[in-house]
Structure formats: structure tokens, C-alpha cells
Amino acid sequence: MSTTAGSTQSSSSPPWSNLPDDLLGMVRQRLASLRDRERVAAVCKGWRAAASRRRPPASPQLLVYPLRGRFVGNKLLRGPDDCFVVRVPDKMEHKRPTSLRKIIFSEAPTSSSCILAAIDYRGSDVLLCKVGGRESGWTIKYMQGRTVSDIAFCNGQLYGLTARDEQLVKFEIDVKEDGTPVITSSHPLAIQTRHGPTYEDDPYIFELHGKPSMAIRTWWLPNHVDPFFKIFTLVETDNVKPYKYKWAEVVNFDEHALFLGSNWSKAVHVPVGRHHGLQRNHIYYEAQTTCPTNELPDDVVYSMTMYYSEHVYCRIDQSVGDGVERIGYHLTG
Structure with a gap:
């Protein structure tokens, strides 16, 4: 009787090759590398078809160089847009x-x-x-x-x-x-002292709208779990003040997106119909984390395995309601 019941249950269960697209997509979303995702697509025709219908998120816009403290012999600067190389x-x-x-x-x-x-x-x-x-x-x-x-x-x-x-x-x-x-x-x-919380990470400076601007990441809100970036630009004050300038917060970058990292900080023009995947009024930033590589956050959008089992994962910050969206590329280890 048990054998018959077992056979009936086995024959009535859908085969693993017929997993629903949404469930298979959730599985692929949790895989840490492009190589693993390609392996899933190669399992069978059904999984390959599902992979083509549900594409994974685009690769990260920022590539973090993981070999900290390691250098190569010659130093070159390379510009991907204009294809120049400078020694x-x-x-x-x-x-x-x-x-x-x-x-x-x-x-x-x-x-x-x-x-x-x-x-x-x-x-x-x-x-x-x-x-x-x-x-x-x-x-x-x-x-x-x-x-x-x-x-x-x-x-x-x-x-x-x-x-x-x-x-x-x-x-x-x-x-x-x-x-x-x-x-x-x-x-x-001569700049008026900015009032606000202290911070752990060094600030970044860049040109935005033709003015020196800075980005500071800290815990701005007491009820907000994670630190986030705020942007300030240099503006002139009244001549009667003892200081000539002050920092004014900016929440509208117009046609620009900001890229912030330890080796670069830049406002990038994002014209309509170009720079696929980039969005205006967004901050794309690099961050180091001590999160173990096998315990990535549940809300990770994209992740990939680097050298020495390090991971780079993409995570959209919780909105703070100021009109600026923030996307972090976190390097574990």
C-alpha cells in the first residue's frame, strides 16, 4: 500500500524541469555570479527558456577593484569614453x-x-x-x-x-x-561651519553645476537604520557675514548622476536616450562592508563573486523622501 501511495505521489508531482518562471527567477536572483546563472540556464530547455524570458539585472555600473594594497608595475590612465591612454x-x-x-x-x-x-x-x-x-x-x-x-x-x-x-x-x-x-x-x-552630525567616512568633492560640491555619508536621521549620502554645494553668503561662503544642500542634480568612491568622485551627464541603465538624480556609490560573503542582505539586487571569494553586491538604499535615489555597490571582506 505504501509503495502504491508513494508511486501515486511521485507521478502527481510536477517535474523539477517545470518550475514556474517566478520561482526559478527567485533562485537565479540569489546566485552570486554570472557563471552560476549560466549553469542554471544550461540544465534543460525549460530552464533555458525561462532564463531568456526573465533576464537578470544589468551588471553593476561600478566595478570595484578588489586587490587592495596591490600594484602593478606601470601606471596608466584609461578613458573608456574617448579611448585614450596616458602614461x-x-x-x-x-x-x-x-x-x-x-x-x-x-x-x-x-x-x-x-x-x-x-x-x-x-x-x-x-x-x-x-x-x-x-x-x-x-x-x-x-x-x-x-x-x-x-x-x-x-x-x-x-x-x-x-x-x-x-x-x-x-x-x-x-x-x-x-x-x-x-x-x-x-x-x-572662508566657509560657514556646516551644522549636522559627525561622520566616519571621508567626504568626497566634485564639480556639480559649475560649483565645488561635496558628498557626506552618515546617519542623518535617528530613526533610519543605515547611513546615507547628502550632497552640498558651495554658495556665496551676504557680504556682511564674516564668511564669504556656506554649504547648501542639493536634492536636484538636473541631468546628472553622481558616482562616488575612494578613487573617484564625479557628476556624470546623463542625456535622454543614452547611458543605458543610468538614471538622473541618482547616487551610485562604493562602500566597504564587513558582511560575511555567505550572509548577503535579503534585499540584494545583484551580486557577483570576485577574487579571494570576495563579493560585490548591489543594493538600493531605502528612500528618505528627498527625491534622490541611492544605489550602493558593496565590497565584502
Whole structure:
């Protein structure tokens, strides 16, 4: 009797190859790599057809380089949009080796007046060199006790943002007879102190709407579980005030999306009908997390396996109702 009952139950159960599309989609959504998703599609015709009908989310817009603290021999800058490659000179004015954390262009690298600016990993030095000026190499500006967390060119001027105290430093640049750029002076701008909570992560600086702007990620709301980014732009105050500038919050980026990370921070123009997958008034950011790789959050949109079993997963932040959407790309480990 038990055998007959067992046979009846087995014959009445739908085969695993006929799993509903929505259930199979949930399974594929939880897989950590593209390779595993392709393996699922290769199981049988039914699963392959379901995979074609329910496409996984697009690959992350940000690719985080996982090998922290590891470097290759030659340093190159590559621009994916214009397909340019620029060799970064090793020679330095003071012959002192350093590791560069961020390198930025003053303008298009095809311009004869383009300058590279960089900061080292400690944020204690700001460096300059001329694109194509391999003989002149780098010149160094020692910050003498200040720590620069980020740098950006805005309207051709170089600015640096110091960690913790949010001082915006403006650098004056001159050019030697041989074309070598040098920082001749630096001075912090007179800015009203921003009122708000303290933060753990360093702020980012970038140009938005032609003005120096900064991004700060912290716990802005007491009842909000996770920290999130707010954006501030530099505006002038009344002349009667003892300070000339203040930071004003921005919640409308117009036709731009923001990309924020330890090695880059930039406002990217998103025209209508282009840049598939990018959305205006969105913040795409990189974040480190101590989350174990086998315990990813339940609301992960996309994940992929990197070297040494590290994961990069995409997660949409909970909305705070300010009209700005935030999407994080978290690197585990």
C-alpha cells in the first residue's frame, strides 16, 4: 500500500524541469555570479527558456577593484569614453616614492594644457604633472599637517577637501618655463561651519553645476537604520557675514548622476536616450562592508563573486523622501 501511495505521489508531482518562471527567477536572483546563472540556464530547455524570458539585472555600473594594497608595475590612465591612454610618469621632483590614491584631469587629456593632479594614500601630499611631460615628472605640495581626503578641478581651479573639519582648500597653480606645473600657494576658503552630525567616512568633492560640491555619508536621521549620502554645494553668503561662503544642500542634480568612491568622485551627464541603465538624480556609490560573503542582505539586487571569494553586491538604499535615489555597490571582506 505504501509503495502504491508513494508511486501515486511521485507521478502527481510536477517535474523539477517545470518550475514556474517566478520561482526559478527567485533562485537565479540569489546566485552570486554570472557563471552560476549560466549553469542554471544550461540544465534543460525549460530552464533555458525561462532564463531568456526573465533576464537578470544589468551588471553593476561600478566595478570595484578588489586587490587592495596591490600594484602593478606601470601606471596608466584609461578613458573608456574617448579611448585614450596616458602614461603616468614615475619621476618626481624630490625623488621620493609614493603610492597614489587618486588621479584627476584638469581638462580633456588631448589638450596641450592638460594637467594631472593626484593625492597620495595618506592624503598628506598633493602632486601635479603635465600630460605628456614625461621628462618633468611630478611636483609635490606638502600639506604640512593637513590631511586631504579628496581633490577636484572646478572651472579650471584645483580644490582639496580636508578630512574631519571639511575645509575647502584652493590651490594656486603656476607653470615653469619647461611646462612643469607647480602649486605656488594654498589657502582655505572662508566657509560657514556646516551644522549636522559627525561622520566616519571621508567626504568626497566634485564639480556639480559649475560649483565645488561635496558628498557626506552618515546617519542623518535617528530613526533610519543605515547611513546615507547628502550632497552640498558651495554658495556665496551676504557680504556682511564674516564668511564669504556656506554649504547648501542639493536634492536636484538636473541631468546628472553622481558616482562616488575612494578613487573617484564625479557628476556624470546623463542625456535622454543614452547611458543605458543610468538614471538622473541618482547616487551610485562604493562602500566597504564587513558582511560575511555567505550572509548577503535579503534585499540584494545583484551580486557577483570576485577574487579571494570576495563579493560585490548591489543594493538600493531605502528612500528618505528627498527625491534622490541611492544605489550602493558593496565590497565584502
